[in-house]
Amino acid sequence: MNTHETLTKLQGWRAGLLWFPDPQTPQARHESDGLLVTGQSADGIVRIQAIGPYRDLAPHYPELSVTHWPGLCIAPGFVDLHIHYPQTDVIGSPAEGLLPWLEHYTFPHERHFSEPAYAHEVTAFFMDELMRHGVTTALCFATAHPESVDVFMAEAQKRRLRMVTGKVLQDRHSPDGLRDTDTALSLRQTEDLIRRWHGVDRLGYAITPRFAPTSTSEQLHGAGEIAQQFPDVWIQSHVAENLDEIRWVHELFPEARSYLDVYDRAGLLRQRSVYAHCIYLDEADRCRMAEVGATAAVSPTSNLFLGSGFFDYTASDAASLRYGLASDVGGGTSFSPFHTMHAAYTVARQSVGRPGMSLAPEHLWWQHTAGAAAALDLNGKVGNLLPGCEADFVVLNPKATPLLARRTAQTETLAEWLFAMIVLGDERLIAHTVVQGQIAAPTGMSDNRA
Template identity: 45%
Template sequence: MRQLIRGRTLSFYADPIDTETAYIYHEDGAIITQDGRIKAIGPYADLYDPALPETDHRPHLILPGFIDTHIHFPQVQVVASWGAQLLDWLNTYTFPEETRFAQQGHAPEMAEHFLNLLLAHGTTTAVAFCSSHKASAEALFSAAHARNMAMVAGKVMMDRNAPEGVLDTPQSGYDDSKALIAEWHGKGRQRYAITPRFAITSTPEQMQMTGQLVREHPDCHIQTHLSENRDEIAFTLSLYPKARDYLDIYETYGLLSQNLLLGHSIHLEPREIARMAETGSRAVFCPTSNLFLGSGLFDAQGLRDAGVVSGIATDIGGGTSYSMLQTLNEGYKILQLRGQKLHPFAAFHWATRGNALALGMQDQIGTLDPGTAADLVVLNSRATPAMALRMARAETLAEELFILQIMGDDRSVAQTYVAGKPMLPGMPG
């Protein structure tokens, strides 16, 4: 199907931190999509074709769909669980909740809720941790595939320091991951992420098997956690006493590369930062989670200056919102406490093209470039009375974006498109 989608279009072709001319904006713009991809973008007057079906989203903004680079699919029903820091939170809420994903029918039901929530918040691609049960990953991939929605996901591998109901073994973790890769990696828009939860829950034997998977499947992403909490770091190093530091555990087993996504990466040693930069390993900033669990303040500028590429993510369910707008809001505040600034152009670049760069998928998602997937989010900057009142005084695009960043949430999402198909019922599109 060929169609024209009209509105105010905004897409980034460079990082606004690096250049003053990082984006293309059309006040009255249009996007032509065909077979799930963007065929053309430009001023409406140049692309208008009376033969094309047309959807008019004016005066709303049309951007690439948001990308969430770290989220836990099995934690959708423990979001907003009170009163603990990381390790206690995992033991009290997360691990017991994840045992439920062994129950027949539970994972498929949660997968539908999970993807519907992502789309309602304007997120079109996510990098997701599933539970340790193979069926949880199968359910998520199946639901995403049915929507033609790009998903990067994997079942967590964890063989110690958790309840029996969520443990695998080095061999079963390897076997299940191998089978999921064979079935889902590269099927439609699905990609597999090899997923050792973190060093605390994996024995050296399991880490060794993880390294074997990485060598056998060099085109898969790898996702795990690093240096989120100081107690976590101390416990990790007690389990791996020969390690020079936390990152050295992952380095020892051959995981460091541009495909590695290291959730949190807050309390890093200089050697770790240098090795992340040298190997291209990615840090992932999870602001709402870091605040909720009292974990610490991410050093975005320090990592950038060192040459480390960073993504930004919700980290549901330690994170408190599915909204990338609210994630950018809390990210702004954390960086304020760091004495750093997050300009709205840089923020919206980060949630779109920046996260695509972190995934090495910028040729497929994260921009409105012709040839990329027609994954779009339509944003209403006057979605609430308070936003409309504030917008009455806004004079620039940057001001409007900042209002969306600070005051926006799912109410600001007027429509979400996946591969050119509108996904929110009852909304224009």
């Protein structure tokens, strides 16, 4: 398979291959000895030129320089639909639930991100962690400080990463140092940041109300007006995560039919809007999200850690609601896509609509790659290895630990092999992370991986 565009500076990568021939369908294909050909397009982006069995494809590229990884497997880079980079250092903090966790850990820590030097140090560590865990695209929260966005975007640009983030909007029920004391100014800052960063290289901007209780109606509706002005930016926030939070929203917005309706009334529900959690939506909410093309970011490790509840896969599928997986660090307990996929499997087993539901391994993997990319409206760009996709991928070592080596050697089907890695895997499975055709090396530590 070849792209219609002629690429230059071609490079070959020989290993096993794992990808999704139909990105809309969670049915993976595995090739034990494959060849991936990448090259640079006219816009400077490194893309995939061709993919297939080595024996079939290699004769078409007789002079191709090939990197060979015997025994390893190339797979799409993971896509994280919801993560907080400023919460890197509060991961693993004990709390009684969501609201106490925000009050005691998150809010005090995020105040430090008005300092660019501090924000830069955390950003560099955060992006190193993403690369170590094979996450090559993420939709991230920054903080209420414009500096936190500028620093993050500059670092992502330097690393040539496809990242989306935005200044957090919160003009009430927030501590000093985080609260937007001037609502009009917070909206102007958002517009300025969109103009400065959105669409620059591989960067995107997300209009980012923290959650409905920390924004006035004036701020939410102002954000909706900006969304209308910039239809190709993303929107991100939280919805229906926690029962205490939902009661608070009903007190603050009595005119709204539901928590989700607060955002809908403000003009913040549309294509490219991504709402984290979506645990306590009703049928009308799910259908409304599906109708406008909005996305649910499923965050199973944080939902389990904070005791928030379980995402209802059965009801979401019935409503044709788009969704994908997210780590939700630091409420989430790991950067690892394998831990997230494993937690999603556990959550689905508790499904209200279908107790004992078992998500197929290919479906779990799809939710964190091609499915997440489609939910982010980046289908055909990231999360897959099809020709035309950007050359961001991971190299898996299924023998990364003695137990993995023993278990994967005994699997008889692709599903068994994938599930073994999901359940037993962590960052040691990621032998290499490749971004734009270059092996990513951490900036703050030596890379001792295989």
